[in-house]
């Protein structure tokens with residue numbers, strides 16, 4: 490008769506400690522659901538667009554057979570079907586509660602004078618725009634011209650919405666500290682979905698890391714409950730109460746923004762409807778805020794039956810939503826390929842984790858940068874629909890860059 494295995498207490502970590510323990514090469518992901526820090530590679534998950542969930546499930550089963558306890562798949566997937574992905578079963582996974590949620594870590598993250606908990610060995614962030622060289626790709630006026638062309642295409646044919654993005658290449662005097670950048674993003678917005686993922690590819694001259702703080706939940710699954718939270722329709726958040734109140738009031742009634750949002754919410758609901766036994770879709774969007782932006786937001790919840798799809802299967806089915814691509818999707822993808830000069834890489838893709846039970850969480854990779862050595866490439870996009878004003882879409886992308894520019898100490902550099 491075999492005796493029961495001795496219960497091993499689950500290590501309990503503090504959010505601030507896991508943030509401090511992040512090292513280049515680690516996978517870090519935090520959201521309202523908690524913090525996940527993963528290190529080492531047990532196995533790589535191969536697979537191509539549309540079959541990554543199956544490849545992940547196989548890798549998880551193989552990991553169990555190899556003796557990995559509670560394995561997860563973590564990583565990122567690029568925007569285009571033929572873009573790269575960086576998915577692994579890590580060797581070691583540590584988890585903690587939400588950053589900033591009660592407990593000692595909230596004071597530590599807020600940088601309390603007591604200084605308990607999180608101590609950053611690196612110098613605090615200083616805003617020094619002069620230390621960066623900024624190259625916009627394309628030039629702002631070229632981006633505005635692309636928006637104009639997209640509005641013409643929308644007026645002339647079947648295209649209803651396309652999200653056009655532009656990039657900023659920031660080159661610093663020294664290597665960009667991913668740890669510092671990640672920490673600044675988490676401190677600025679502990680409720681954001683913050684992430685740092687190694688996306689290095691063979692042949693890269695230096696390691697490449699995708700770092701960001703996304704406000705947009707693509708999909709999560711927890712038990713049989715599925716949640717998605719598409720965003721679309723935006724205004725800059727200035728911090729001035731009167732201006733912000735006006736921005737929120739405008740968003741609530743702007744026909745252009747409500748239509749732009751409705752296209753996204755409808756598609757997300759349609760896709761989830763194929764998998765869910767129950768689905769709840771609010772009739773009207775709410776306004777949600779990040780430290781830099783206001784967005785129209787619809788929180789959709791549903792339930793899946795036993796043996797239902799994993800969080801990654803749902804994420805693959807949803808990607809790319811019209812929040813980052815457009816309607817109809819193929820036409821929007823072609824338009825993006827023709828009008829954007831830079832490949833999006835991992836921008837507007839997805840990042841997250843999934844486990845053996847299918848639980849997990851995937852967010853849209855926006856408000857992020859790909860960092861390599863002294864360079865950070867930032868992307869920001871805006872949804873173009875009939876009636877879009879090129880100058881307003883350009884300004885919206887500038888506002889969206891704010892999240893990363895602030896965290897890099899480069900606000901004012903672009």
Ligand SMILES: C=C(O[C@@H]1C=C(C(=O)O)C=C[C@H]1O)C(=O)O
Nearest residue numbers: 720721722723812855869870872
């Ligand atoms: C494309 C981005 O953001 C997306 C586009 C939005 C819009 O067009 O209003 C709003 C939120 C995001 O879904 C980005 O931040 O780069």
